[in-house]
Amino acid sequence: MDLIRWKKEYSIGVKKLDNQHKKILKIVNDNMERQFSTQNEREMEEILEDLQNYIKEHFKTEEEYMLKHHYSGYAEQRKEHNQFVDRLFEAQKEYLKYGRVTSINIFNFVWDWFSHHILILDKMLSKID
Ligand SMILES: [Fe+2]
Numbered sequence: 001m002d003l004i005r006w007k008k009e010y011s012i013g014v015k016k017l018d019n020q021h022k023k024i025l026k027i028v029n030d031n032m033e034r035q036f037s038t039q040n041e042r043e044m045e046e047i048l049e050d051l052q053n054y055i056k057e058h059f060k061t062e063e064e065y066m067l068k069h070h071y072s073g074y075a076e077q078r079k080e081h082n083q084f085v086d087r088l089f090e091a092q093k094e095y096l097k098y099g100r101v102t103s104i105n106i107f108n109f110v111w112d113w114f115s116h117h118i119l120i121l122d123k124m125l126s127k128i129d
Pocket of ligand 1: 062077081117121122
């Protein structure tokens with residue numbers, strides 16, 4: 001069952017980027033509850049590492065798209081992306097330290113950030129081209 005649904009308004013009209021955002025949502029949905037129920041912390045560490053790598057890859061794709069289109073909001077986007085990667089890294093460290101007893105739901109945190117970021121900054125990418 002999907003805990004968070006993809007909404008039409010999340011679409012920024014760039015297929016490749018929309019698909020990557022959807023994949024991030026899928027990873028979030030697949031693991032949101034598992035974070036607290038898993039007995040296998042090693043497995044969760046790997047999922048988080050994959051998620052972090054995927055997000056970095058996604059930011060790279062998005063930033064390349066902006067550069068290609070000489071997008072004026074590139075610096076602002078890059079700054080937000082970098083700050084988020086740092087925060088995610090901190091959250092991941094906390095998870096590795098406290099395991100499933102941590103009160104932070106990393107997956108919830110990831111989508112909370114993404115949904116705001118998509119609706120405010122990424123949405124502007126639909127206007128280029
Ligand atoms: Fe972005």
